[in-house]
Amino acid sequence: MSASAAASSATALRCVGVTRSFASSAGPVPVLRGIDLDAREGEVLFLVGPSGCGKTTLLTVIAGLLRRDGGECSVLGEDQEAMDKGQAADFRRANIGFVFQAYNLIPTLSVAENVSVPLLLNGRSWAAARRDAEAVLASVGLADKADESPSRLSGGQQQRVAIARAIVHAPRLIVCDEPTSALDHKNGEEVMRLLRQLAREKGSTLVVVTHDHRIYDYADRIAEMDDGRVVRISTPAEAARHDQ
Amino acid sequence: MLRVSWKMLVGDTAKYLGILFSLAFTTLLITQQGATLLGILSSTTSFIDSIGGVDLWVVDARVQNVDDIKALTDTQVYRVRSVPGVAWAVPLYKGSIKARLPDGTSQNCQLIGLDDATLIGGPASMLSGRLADLRNADAVLIDEDAARDKLARRDANGQQQAAGVGATFELNDHRATVVGVYRGQRNFQSQPVVYTTYNRAKTILPNERKLLSYILVRLQPGADVVSVQTLIRQSTGLRAYTGEEFSSSSLAYFIQNTGVIMNVGLSAVMAFVIGGGIAGMTFYDFMLDNQRYFAVLRAMGTRDATMVGMVTLQAAGVTLIGFGLGIGAGAALLRFVLANSEISLTLTWPLLAAVGSIVVLVGVVAGTMGLLRVLRTDPAVVFK
Ligand SMILES: Nc1ncnc2c1ncn2[C@@H]1O[C@H](COP(=O)(O)OP(=O)(O)OP(=O)(O)O)[C@@H](O)[C@H]1O
Ligand SMILES: [Mg+2]
Numbered sequence: 067m068s069a070s071a072a073a074s075s076a077t078a079l080r081c082v083g084v085t086r087s088f089a090s091s092a093g094p095v096p097v098l099r100g101i102d103l104d105a106r107e108g109e110v111l112f113l114v115g116p117s118g119c120g121k122t123t124l125l126t127v128i129a130g131l132l133r134r135d136g137g138e139c140s141v142l143g144e145d146q147e148a149m150d151k152g153q154a155a156d157f158r159r160a161n162i163g164f165v166f167q168a169y170n171l172i173p174t175l176s177v178a179e180n181v182s183v184p185l186l187l188n189g190r191s192w193a194a195a196r197r198d199a200e201a202v203l204a205s206v207g208l209a210d211k212a213d214e215s216p217s218r219l220s221g222g223q224q225q226r227v228a229i230a231r232a233i234v235h236a237p238r239l240i241v242c243d244e245p246t247s248a249l250d251h252k253n254g255e256e257v258m259r260l261l262r263q264l265a266r267e268k269g270s271t272l273v274v275v276t277h278d279h280r281i282y283d284y285a286d287r288i289a290e291m292d293d294g295r296v297v298r299i300s301t302p303a304e305a306a307r308h309d310q
Numbered sequence: 311m312l313r314v315s316w317k318m319l320v321g322d323t324a325k326y327l328g329i330l331f332s333l334a335f336t337t338l339l340i341t342q343q344g345a346t347l348l349g350i351l352s353s354t355t356s357f358i359d360s361i362g363g364v365d366l367w368v369v370d371a372r373v374q375n376v377d378d379i380k381a382l383t384d385t386q387v388y389r390v391r392s393v394p395g396v397a398w399a400v401p402l403y404k405g406s407i408k409a410r411l412p413d414g415t416s417q418n419c420q421l422i423g424l425d426d427a428t429l430i431g432g433p434a435s436m437l438s439g440r441l442a443d444l445r446n447a448d449a450v451l452i453d454e455d456a457a458r459d460k461l462a463r464r465d466a467n468g469q470q471q472a473a474g475v476g477a478t479f480e481l482n483d484h485r486a487t488v489v490g491v492y493r494g495q496r497n498f499q500s501q502p503v504v505y506t507t508y509n510r511a512k513t514i515l516p517n518e519r520k521l522l523s524y525i526l527v528r529l530q531p532g533a534d535v536v537s538v539q540t541l542i543r544q545s546t547g548l549r550a551y552t553g554e555e556f557s558s559s560s561l562a563y564f565i566q567n568t569g570v571i572m573n574v575g576l577s578a579v580m581a582f583v584i585g586g587g588i589a590g591m592t593f594y595d596f597m598l599d600n601q602r603y604f605a606v607l608r609a610m611g612t613r614d615a616t617m618v619g620m621v622t623l624q625a626a627g628v629t630l631i632g633f634g635l636g637i638g639a640g641a642a643l644l645r646f647v648l649a650n651s652e653i654s655l656t657l658t659w660p661l662l663a664a665v666g667s668i669v670v671l672v673g674v675v676a677g678t679m680g681l682l683r684v685l686r687t688d689p690a691v692v693f694k
Pocket of ligand 1: 088089097116117118119120121122123124
């Protein structure tokens with residue numbers, strides 16, 4: 067499947083004028099100063115920019131885990147802040163997958179059990195969840211690690227498990243915060259390649275926060291942020307030209 | 311998700327076992343202390359409780375408890391008998407005496423003397439022999455534990471021979487012949503309790519001027535208990551307790567004058583505080599360790615109700631298993647290790663229920679604190 071075929075006209079994510087500030091001893095500090103951003107369904111969108119510019123904060127707002135102060139933000143046409151707490155949880159459970167920098171695998175569960183969790187949350191039986199988890203683990207090259215404890219895997223392997231967990235229930239949107247920054251170059255590329263490939267297969271939209279120039283080529287578009295605003299949106303080729 | 315929740319708990323083997331062990335240990339300690347307390351308390355009144363069919367216990371007016379014996383004179387039995395409303399009144403002797411066994415050893419015993427004519431107050435459950443055989447010459451009854459142990463005789467090989475019907479020993483240089491063995495409650499002093507008749511007790515103890523410990527009274531049908539109590543007081547100067555009053559008065563006296571509740575109660579409270587505290591803290595620690603993962607689960611869309619279910623399962627699971635292990639160990643301890651202790655220790659349903667509620671309290675407190683912690687954690691921390 068090519069990038070252009072996956073990119074449909076439907077909008078997966080739309081942010082208009084999103085603002086958010088945090089309280090500090092010196093009064094409120096604006097962190098998001100009016101974010102305008104959208105992503106089409108199936109698109110791979112990177113969020114890049116200097117440290118502290120608000121990337122993680124924006125991702126948390128998009129995921130529905132942090133309230134915005136102003137502006138609009140909808141995922142799959144739905145505003146999560148208009149839902150009550152339970153509905154919002156149901157929405158995330160069905161539609162959003164998560165990949166973290168720190169993997170966040172549950173250490174007392176096996177690899178396959180970790181991957182099963184989103185399916186179990188969505189009401190699948192233990193056995194059915196296990197079957198699907200094994201299939202996704204095979205596609206990230208970890209079929210033989212299903213019964214291992216996550217702590218016995220390398221960082222790259224753990225992040226591949228996390229990818230399997232994020233994608234196993236085919237969510238429409240996957241949010242990733244620095245998924246490769248704890249990994250060396252080779253493992254980082256492998257993780258990004260798998261993430262993109264599986265997202266394409268399932269038709270999921272990917273929003274990836276990253277610092278990692280080496281993986282820019284995996285993006286369809288790159289949104290550059292600075293000081294709480296999106297300052298430029300470009301293709302990987304354009305971004306590479308700007309960097310020189 | 312409940313299965314996930316349980317796996318999260320038991321997956322942390324060290325903490326899981328720590329929680330189980332401290333809960334089990336708490337349960338065990340409280341059970342043992344509670345059983346000890348109940349055993350001591352019930353043994354103080356076991357003598358009163360063991361004598362059935364009696365409406366009133368008449369004693370010296372100054373007597374407050376069953377072990378505080380101020381002897382009466384025989385004539386007072388006749389005076390009580392003549393009080394209106396009294397159907398019958400019989401004497402009962404209770405005192406201690408040294409028994410001399412055929413092998414030359416001696417043993418402190420309690421001696422009970424029953425009314426010769428009626429044998430009222432005698433043991434209810436005979437294992438061998440008959441109560442009526444007490445009227446035979448030199449006859450005594452002994453309890454089953456004493457027959458097996460303290461009044462048993464060593465044979466030529468040094469083996470203990472249980473004392474059965476026909477066995478003899480000496481009470482104050484008087485020959486005593488066992489005519490029956492009964493099943494009795496263990497008393498506090500855990501001495502053998504030897505029954506004989508009131509008049510034979512007098513012969514055995516010729517030097518004592520007054521031997522009458524209690525007068526046992528049965529009321530006429532329809533007689534009012536309180537008015538008969540008053541009449542006895544007025545016409546004899548003696549005090550008439552119902553069995554229940556005598557029991558609770560004895561119990562109150564015992565509790566006030568021994569500090570037993572304080573001692574045993576304090577140990578139980580300490581067991582609760584220390585064991586329950588460790589269990590609760592370990593569980594809370596487990597919740598803290600997993601706070602991040604609970605936040606991840608909530609970010610992934612776990613509803614609060616599901617979180618409540620997961621934490622409740624964890625808390626309830628360890629509480630029940632810990633309680634089960636502790637009660638099991640407690641029952642085994644009482645049954646096998648402490649079975650021959652001074653007082654009878656039994657695991658009664660009320661005790662089980664009381665210990666259960668205490669341990670459940672620990673589980674509820676720890677679970678609630680952990681749950682609040684989980685629900686208060688902002689799921690946004692998952693990106694930190
Ligand atoms: N919960 C919070 N309370 C107060 N300030 C916060 C909070 N979260 C973020 N900030 C502040 O907001 C700013 C942006 O943080 P954010 O984590 O979004 O940056 P970032 O672009 O992801 O940076 P990095 O690349 O270092 O991860 C920072 O100055 C941070 O200190
Ligand atoms: Mg960040």
